[in-house]
Structure formats: C-alpha cells, structure tokens
Amino acid sequence: MIALGVLVAIWWCQKRWENKGGKAEEISEIMIWAVPFGLIGARLYHVITDWRSFRGRWEDVPAIWQGGLGIPGGLILGVIVGVGIAKKKGINTAKILDAVIPSIPIAQAIGRWGNWFNQELFGKPTELPWALEIDVQHRPKNFITESTFHPTFLYEAVWNVLLAFLLARCDRARLLKPGRLIGLWILGYGLGRLWVESLRIDNASLIFGVRVNIWMSLVAVVSGLLIVASGRERSVDSMNS
Secondary structure, eight states, rough: HHHHHHHHHHHHHHHHHHHHTTHHHHHHEEEEEEOOOHHHHEEEEHHHTTGGTTTTTTTOOOOGGGGGOOHHHHHHHHHHHHHHHHTTOOOOOOHHHHHHHHHHHHHHHHTTTHHHHHHHHHBBBBBOOOOEEEEGGOOOOTTTOOOEOOOHHHHHHHHHHHHHHHHHHHHHTOOOOOTOOHHHHHHHHHHEEEEEEEBSSOOEEEEETHHHHHHHHHHHHHHHHHHHHHHHHHHHHHHHO
C-alpha cells in the first residue's frame, strides 16, 4: 500500500509540475532519490523512537518487511533529499516544493490502508457504526475481550485526503509565498496526527508519560504555524506594495 501510494503521488506530482511549466521527468529524477531515502528515514525514526524493542536483536533493524516505519522520519529525510537533488539540478526548489507537497498526504492516505490489512495500529474500543472489528490474535492483552475499535487508519486517511485538497486549492489561489506551502502541510499533518495518535492504544515510547508521536505532532503544529505565518505576512506585504 505504501508503494501504491508513492506511485499515485508521483503521477500527480508530474501532472502538477507540468501545469507549472516543468517536465515530468524532473519529478522522476528527484523521486528516484527521495523515495528510497524517505524509506530509510522512516525506518530510522521507528528504530530510534522504539529502540527498546530491538534490544537483543539489532540485526533486525534493516528488516522493514517485519513492519515498523515512522512516517515523520520518512517525510523529513525524503523532503530534505528531494530538495537537495532539485538544487543540484538547478530546479527552482520553492516552485517544485509547491508542486510536490499536496501529493504527499495522498501517498500517506493510501499507505495507511496497509494498517487495515495487517489489523494493526487501531484505536480505543468503540461501538460506533464504523467501528473496526479486530481478530482476537491482533488485540492488545488489555483489550482481549473487546472486539471493535476506532479505525484510526481510516481517520488519518480521510484527514490526509482533505488536507491534500486544501493544499492544492491554496496553491492554486497563491495564498502563500512560493515554497511556504510546506508549512501548511506540516501544520495540517501535525493537527491530524495529534488527535489520531491520542486514540491509538498500541505500544509506544513515552516522554514524560506522553507518546513520542504526540510530542512530534505538537512540534509539527508549532513549526507549521511559524512557516505559514511568515509566508502569509510576506504575501500580504507584497500585495500591499
């Protein structure tokens, strides 16, 4: 599902970049580096934030087929490498960032459906009409008698699709300075992950009793707000001048 999400995202990136006057092959040349490094970043994030589970089995660190990819790490390293490749090729990084950013939440939305197939990373027990039924062997010991749970994968997928739509609309309306759309994405992702993460009941590393990804979501929200505020302020100033 992650691979499918990446393919769809690349296709949309190419279309968006062509609409901005670029060439589709430029996206391919960037993604051939950004995607593998994003995968490495996702694995490193998981290992770093859940290092206790690897004690005594460090040889399993590269075994991504066993599961364990941290989206924040993948996004961070993937974007950094992608921007670096764009600069190396002399491509306007602000312009190509605005073309690429809306496609990232689409890749995330599709990739999240892998959690449904694996019956993993679901939320607290619930009897809501859209509750997710989980087989006994996949339930946490503390909730072994519960059968239905919050489908957090679905919540995050829907959130990301809506975020992608918002990003594309904002880019079309040029509400932010070129290159600052990434701030709105970081902000939107942080807000969505914040409430979804608060529902999850899978084991996670804690800092001061709070899940690591909640802290990361808060950092994302603050960082995104700062980027959006600076981009918006300059956009408004340029319009007034």
